[in-house]
Amino acid sequence: MKVLITGSTGFLGSRVVDLGLRAGWDVVALVRPSTDLAAVPWDSEKVDIIRGDLRQPGPWGDQIAAAGIDVVVHLAAATSGDIGDQVVNTLVSTENLLAALDHDRLRRFVHISTFSVYDYSSPRPGSLLDEESRIEPLPARRDPYTQTKRAQEAAVRQALGDRTELVILRPGAIYGPGASWDHGAAVTLGRFALIFSPQAELRLCHVDNCAAAVVEAVRSPEAAGEVVNLVDDDLPTHAEFFAMCRDRGMTSRIGVPVPWVAVDTVARLLALLDRTRLGGAIKLPELLAHRRQQARWKPMRYTNQRAKDLLGWRPERSISEGISTLADAGSNR
Amino acid sequence: MTERSARRLRVGVVGCGAISHEHLRHISRSPSAELVAVCDRSPIVGRFARDQYGARRSYVSTDDMFAAEQLDVVHVITPPHTHESVVVQALDAGCDVICEKPLAPDAATMATLLDHARSTHRVLVETRNLLYNDPVVRIDHLRTSGALGDVREVDLAISIDLAAGPFGDPNLSGPGVGLPGGAVHDMLPHLSYLFLHLAGATDVDGITGWLRNTGGNPRVGFDALDAVVEAGAVQGHLRIAPASCPDSFRIRVGGTDRSVETDLYQPYLRIQGGRDVGRRAAIEQIRSGGRLALAAFSNVGSKVFDNGTYQGIPRMLERAYDAIRSGGEPPVSAENILAAARLTDLIVGLASPSTDTPGEP
Known part of the structure; x- marks a missing residue:
């Protein structure tokens, strides 16, 4: 099975390549022209390399079309930057990829989306957010990441139609060595770290667990046509995550809990002032924009039941082990 | 009252890349305009802009857009080397045109486009957004009120690493900016129109200096400029430096009575001279310190109100819309556009075979 992986040198992509090779895939990796293959974290001898940049059509498109790709794992996207950057890196890149694929041969497209596409304003605090929850109806009031990832999902759905099996994975906050999500803190002020909504679940997914789910999404027959959320088991609260990181010496700051009701009230007042x-x-x-703030700190509950049912996935790394990977990588402050 | 002045202008936007968002955000909120259509060669980018800013329709072809829509005004925000054909098409479709700078790669092409606009009785405006930024407005007020005395110096210095962004991205092919002056050319219109405006000049008498590629990145073309310009009694120093930090856009206008300086990226205003010289210089420094402290609050406010370096765009667009609706003078005349273009040509001409070799200091 020939699997094309975009974003193959990234935080999640590099682990997917590694696991894909172990699973026996013929991995085809699209890497940027300037990438030093000696520095990539997987064995480049075992991977078919196509040099190209998704932002710009080029010879890479013909090479992909001719490569006999069975499955695409599309990870490439911008996670930060202004709206112009994110439109190019997320939307234009996806459009160029979709245009290059041999859709007659392509069997499955695994698209990596995000929890950020959901609507967090309508549900009541404490309610369950799952795959049936509503997509953000007012993306213009959110950030460019939500705006472009939402549009990206729609574009993938439209382009693939019924021709190709589409699996959409929506991971939570992917963490691991080098990505600590500030240990659960909303903002740091000198020796103090403000922990917004301390009792709310932090929708974490360890990068190794997430990569394993991607592998299962490639091969699971039941996943075809499905949307699957990815979060780890036994999610900690923001306060618990901060405390665990602090106990492991990753931060020496003093956590200051700021209850959701206070966070929410300030943002509502600012929103009212702005509107009126x-x-x-x-x-x-x-931190203060109401609709964006809700997406990050509103107390919600999350489930990975569908991922377990459809993908047969079990997050192997516990939260405690995941934090150890952070500590071992030196994610100290 | 004309038919146009009684209703909102029907606006279309061609090109939905990075800078377009500054235009689109304003158009979607403008009391003078109605965002009817957007057009981008990328369908996904066009649809995104349509949905984000509430345009009625998106197109991938300008032919289709002009055939289907009765537009009053078209914003041309495509890459600069494509402006010419889109502007001509829009003018021929009976639209007034607001085009991002530079309108064309050289003054001769601009003259042709402006002639075409005149012959079709349409307005053609090149953006001059920095003239509408608060610090520039305040400097201009000092200049025109005579508080500076006679202007003798206009120094404009940009610190920005043009190779660090998409213009120099080694993963992309082709030139970063398809203009004779390379990446620097994208900034040159700002330098040209600001110098001429603040010097109160319509042309320059001479220019010396150099235009170079100091970093060796071939996609950039040129990334550094150092030029001395003379216009009557005014001397100007125009610089673009890629190696200093932080990014800045410094303006200093020196007059026979006072001088004033600012940085458009971290705005403040310092006014020196007048009576506060010699033993009274400390008073000026206290005043300037106060202004600097106030600027800190003002800059936080600008962040909150999304009123940054592009703050001039909505102001200029409203001026342009007013002129189009009323049939009045546009915010920038054809003569001004051409004068700035001639200065830009002179700057581009500073690139010589001995200095345009990538990597050569």
Whole structure:
């Protein structure tokens, strides 16, 4: 089975390549022209390399079309940057990829989306957010990441139609060595770390667990046509995650809990002020922008039951082990 | 009252790349305009812009857009080397045009486009957004009120690593900017129109200096400029430096009575001279310190209100819309556009075979 992996040198992509090789895939990796193969974290001798940049059509498109790709794992996307950057790196890249594929041969497309596409404003605090939950109806009020990832999902669905099996994976906050999510802190002020919504579940997914789920999404027959959320078992709260990281010496800051009701109230007042007095002109950071803030800190419950049922996936790394991988990588502050 | 002045202008946008979001955000909120259509050669980018900013329709072909829509105004925000054909098409479709700078790669092409606009009785405006930024407005007020005395110096210095962004991205093929001056050319219109405006000049008498590729990245073309310009009694120093930190856009206007300086990226205003010289210089420093402290609050406010370096775009667009609706003078005249283009040509001409070799200092 020939599997094309985009974003193959990234945080998640490099682990997917590694696991894919172990699973016996013929891995085809699209890597940027300037990438030093000696520095990639997988065995480049065992991978078919296609040099190219998804942002720009080029010879790589013909090479992909001719490569006999059975499955695509599409991980490439921007996770930060201004809206112009994210449109190019997420949307244009996806459009160019879809245009290059041999759709007659392509059997399955595993698309890596995100929890950020969901609507967090409508559900009541404490309710379950699962695959049936509503997609954000007002993306313009969210951040460019939500806006472009939502549009990216729609574009993939439209382009593939019924021709190809589509599996959409929506991971939570992917963490692991080098990605600590600030140990659960919303903001740090000198020796203090503000822990917003301390009792809310932090929807974590360890990068190794996430990569394993991607592998299962490639081969699971039941996953065809499905949307699957990915979070680990036994999710900690923001406060618990911070405490565990602190216990492992990753941060020496003092955690200051800020209850959700306080976070929510301040943001509501600012939103009201903006709407009634300032004509909707203010641009607040995620910490204070109501709709964006809800997506990050509103207390919700999460489940990975569908991932377990359809993918046969079990998150092998516990939260405690996952934090150990952070500590071992030196994610100290 | 004309038919146009009684209703909102029907606006279309061609090109939905990075800078388009600054235009689209304003158009979607403007009391003078209605965002009817967007057009981008990438369907996904066009659809995204349509959905994000509430346009009625998106197109991938300008032919289709102009055939289907009765537009009053078209914003041309495509890559600069494609402006010419899109502008002509829009003018021929009976639209007034607001085009991102540079309107064309050289003054001769701009003259042709402006002639075409005149012959079709349409407005053609090149963006001049920095003239509408708060610090520039305040400097201009000092200049025109005579507070500076007679202007003698206009120094414009940009610190920015043009190779660090998409212009120099080694993973992309082709030139970063398809203009004779390479990546630097994208900034040159700002330098040209700001110098001429702040010097109160319509042309320059001479220019010396160099235009170079200091980093050796071939996609950039040129990334550094150092030029001295003379316009009557005013001397200008125009610089683009890729190696210093932080990014900045410094403006200093020196007059016979006072001088004033700012940085458009981290705005503040410092006014020196007048009576506060010699033993009274400390008073000026206290005043400037106060202004700097106030600028800190003002800059936080600008962040909150999304009123950054592009703050001039909505102001300029409204001026352009007003002119189009009322049949009045556009915010920038054809003569001004051409004068800045001639200065830009002179700057581009500073690149010589001995200095345009990538990597050569």
